[in-house]
Amino acid sequence: MSVTHRIVVVGAGQAGLQLCETLRRSGHTGPLVLVGDEPHLPYQRPPLSKKFLTGELDAVRLALRPAEQLAKLDVALKLGTAVLAIHRDAHEVALADGERLGYDRLVLATGTRVRRLPAPGAALDGVCHLRGLDDAQAIRDRLGAARRLVVIGGGFIGLEVAAVARGLGKDVTIVEAQNRLMPRVVAPLVSEHYARVHAGHGVHIHLNTQVEGIVRAGEALAVALDDGASLPADLVVVGIGVVPNVELAREAGLHCENGIVVDEYAQSSDPAVLAIGDVAWHRNVLLGTSHRLESVQHAVDQAKNAAATLLGKPVPYAPVPWFWSDQYDLKLQMAGINRGHDSVVLRGTPDSGAFSVCYYEGTRLLAMDSINQPLDHMLARKLLAAGVTVPPTAAADPEFELKTLLPAG
Amino acid sequence: MPKIIYVDPAGARHECEVKNGLSVMEGAVQNGVPGIIAICGGGCACSTCHAYVDEAWVERVGGPNTMEDATLGLANDRRATSRLTCQIEVTPELDGLVVHVAQND
Numbered sequence: 255m256s257v258t259h260r261i262v263v264v265g266a267g268q269a270g271l272q273l274c275e276t277l278r279r280s281g282h283t284g285p286l287v288l289v290g291d292e293p294h295l296p297y298q299r300p301p302l303s304k305k306f307l308t309g310e311l312d313a314v315r316l317a318l319r320p321a322e323q324l325a326k327l328d329v330a331l332k333l334g335t336a337v338l339a340i341h342r343d344a345h346e347v348a349l350a351d352g353e354r355l356g357y358d359r360l361v362l363a364t365g366t367r368v369r370r371l372p373a374p375g376a377a378l379d380g381v382c383h384l385r386g387l388d389d390a391q392a393i394r395d396r397l398g399a400a401r402r403l404v405v406i407g408g409g410f411i412g413l414e415v416a417a418v419a420r421g422l423g424k425d426v427t428i429v430e431a432q433n434r435l436m437p438r439v440v441a442p443l444v445s446e447h448y449a450r451v452h453a454g455h456g457v458h459i460h461l462n463t464q465v466e467g468i469v470r471a472g473e474a475l476a477v478a479l480d481d482g483a484s485l486p487a488d489l490v491v492v493g494i495g496v497v498p499n500v501e502l503a504r505e506a507g508l509h510c511e512n513g514i515v516v517d518e519y520a521q522s523s524d525p526a527v528l529a530i531g532d533v534a535w536h537r538n539v540l541l542g543t544s545h546r547l548e549s550v551q552h553a554v555d556q557a558k559n560a561a562a563t564l565l566g567k568p569v570p571y572a573p574v575p576w577f578w579s580d581q582y583d584l585k586l587q588m589a590g591i592n593r594g595h596d597s598v599v600l601r602g603t604p605d606s607g608a609f610s611v612c613y614y615e616g617t618r619l620l621a622m623d624s625i626n627q628p629l630d631h632m633l634a635r636k637l638l639a640a641g642v643t644v645p646p647t648a649a650a651d652p653e654f655e656l657k658t659l660l661p662a663g
Numbered sequence: 664m665p666k667i668i669y670v671d672p673a674g675a676r677h678e679c680e681v682k683n684g685l686s687v688m689e690g691a692v693q694n695g696v697p698g699i700i701a702i703c704g705g706g707c708a709c710s711t712c713h714a715y716v717d718e719a720w721v722e723r724v725g726g727p728n729t730m731e732d733a734t735l736g737l738a739n740d741r742r743a744t745s746r747l748t749c750q751i752e753v754t755p756e757l758d759g760l761v762v763h764v765a766q767n768d
Contacts, residue, residue: 298704315689318704323695551709554702578708585730587708628733635737 258284261564262347262355264337264502265363266290268299268550269531271318272557273361274329280565286329287355289347293334294387295321300550302390303414303493304580307397308421313387340506342524359564362503362514362522362529363557366496366548371406375468380475381490384411393491400488401425404477406465408435410579411493413448417581420455427458427485429465429477439588441611444623447604451584498533498546511535513546518570520560528563530556540572540639541591551576574638576631587631590621590638602627602652610634612649619643633657665758669696669714672766681753687762688712688749698764705749710737710767712748717761724751724760739766 261277263270266288274286290296297316305311324331336350346354368385370376382393393415397403403419405412408430419426428435434445435452449459464480468490477485500510509515509523513535520528520536529536531553537544555573562569579586584607592613602609608626612619612634622634633656637644640661648654664680667690671677675697681690691699691712700711707730716724721744727735731750735741748762 300704300706315685318692319695320693323693326695550702550704576708578703578706580706585707628730629736632733632736 256284256358257282257565259358259564260285260287260356261359261361262287262289262357263361263363264289264347265365265531265533266292266296266331266333267363267365267531267553268296268318269365269553269557270361270363271296272554273363273530273561274327275319276558276561277564278327278329280561282561282565284358286327287332287357288329289332289335289337289349289355291334291336292386292388295319295324295331295333297387298550299386302387303384303411304418306390307394307415307418309394313391316387337502340502340527342506342527345526358526360527361520361560361564362527362533363531363553364499364502364529365532366498368492369495369497371465371468371492371494373465373467375470375475376492378468378470378475380488381468381492383492384415385496393489396489397422397424402474402485402487402489403427404429404475404485404487404490405493406477406490407493407495408432408459408461409438409493409495410436412491413452413581414579415491415493416452416457417455420452420457421582426456427460427487428452429460429463429479429485431462431464433462435459435461439592440586440623441592441598441613443598443600443604444586444611444625447609447625448581448584448586451582455582496532496548498535500533503527503529503533515544518559518572519563519568520556520571521563528560530560536571538572538575539570540574540641543591543593545591545593547575547591549575549577574635576635583626585626585628587624587628588621589624589631589634590619592621592623595620597646599646599649601630601649609652612644612646614646617643617646619649630656633660636660665753665755665760667691667753667757668759668761669694669699670761670763671697672764673697683753683755685753686749687714687751687753687757687760688747690753691748691764696764698767699748700767701749703749707731707734707747707750710734710747713738713741713745713765713767714748714762715742715744715765716746717763718744720757720760720762723756 514529595613624631
């Protein structure tokens with residue numbers, strides 16, 4: 255590893271940009287090339303389903319760094335440019351514009367793409383998927399004139415869009431295929447709380463319901479459900495998850511699962527190639543597991559981890575994952591990963607509007623979701639980082655002060 | 664435009680003109696002030712835009728709300744003057760504001 259290496263980064267999102275910044279700040283003097291297929295300067299994604307849709311934030315404010323700051327980083331930016339192939343033998347990537355870029359080290363930060371609605375009519379005008387800035391702009395452009403919105407998918411994206419649209423006075427219906435909201439990420443009691451709050455704001459929720467297809471009905475659209483109902487809509491927003499962009503890596507013969515497989519140093523099965531961010535199936539030594547995470551925290555932390563590897567000072571990856579979602583006046587903050595939990599402890603009362611849910615494997619605290627309970631969230635992050643568990647009986651007592659469990663110092 | 668003065672962790676002063684309505688954090692990011700990292704982009708979720716409001720400005724800027732107060736619990740070396748700069752909106756009244764950027768890395 256050397257500070258003079260030529261490093262090519264594929265993917266100009268949060269992880270790719272963070273990597274370039276950390277490398278420069280840490281003394282990397284070699285050439286850095288950041289290639290992105292979108293035409294935009296690297297931007298923040300979380301506001302796309304929140305303040306950007308309301309119009310509170312414009313595209314300029316979404317940029318992670320203004321152009322003049324990027325210029326100071328001395329990074330060759332190649333935007334609007336797709337990468338067609340990786341030639342590992344030649345240490346080159348082939349770009350869509352015909353150029354071949356040589357590298358000493360290659361970092362893949364190719365992220366994810368939306369899962370398209372697998373039903374007829376998914377490509378009709380007025381049916382929008384949400385992943386990138388252009389998608390969000392298309393929704394924002396149509397939202398003003400729309401009266402009736404149908405949201406397909408009751409996950410974070412769908413629920414955030416629903417909340418924004420209700421705030422703008424739209425008639426909103428959510429269609430979710432599973433039997434509860436956010437089924438893959440939170441406990442049923444969190445799902446139920448969010449269903450109550452959305453219903454309280456006037457959102458119509460259809461659970462256990464599949465979309466059979468969408469057709470144009472005059473000026474509007476009609477969303478056909480598998481229970482025979484048809485929902486009229488001026489705008490349909492689909493948020494049913496994402497798939498990792500592993501194709502480049504897979505075609506180049508790199509080990510891929512549901513993501514590009516990397517170790518706790520962000521290194522792939524080829525020592526000259528690293529992968530970071532949403533696309534990386536990575537190892538976290540604090541949690542003792544391997545997985546893929548779609549979050550800003552992970553993008554930033556793993557970019558720093560990869561930078562350390564590239565600079566020859568590798569550090570095993572071990573952060574506490576955290577996430578957040580804003581809906582109405584609810585702030586959902588999640589610490590840790592609850593996968594593998596066998597019991598759930600409620601801390602506080604959902605009716606009060608502020609509570610936490612603790613996820614346990616045996617007596618070991620794996621994760622905590624906090625709803626308008628930022629102090630619990632903050633302490634959960636510190637406790638998980640310190641490897642301290644919270645006895646379930648203590649967690650269940652809202653009067654019990656979690657901070658007394660923190661190690662001194 | 665109001666002028667915001669950022670003193671970075673190394674002690675360097677950055678005098679920046681920042682548009683009304685932006686946050687003090689956004690002003691720092693736009694001007695490349697070292698130390699304001701702002702991982703969460705202003706979501707009051709991470710504490711990496713932590714700064715100390717200069718004593719002379721503490722009263723005018725005011726204190727954190729409940730959410731910010733809790734999130735500040737994640738910050739390094741919290742003090743009485745600690746604020747998350749993403750939660751301070753730039754207004755004409757804050758022209759000349761001085762903030763001292765905390766050690767956020």
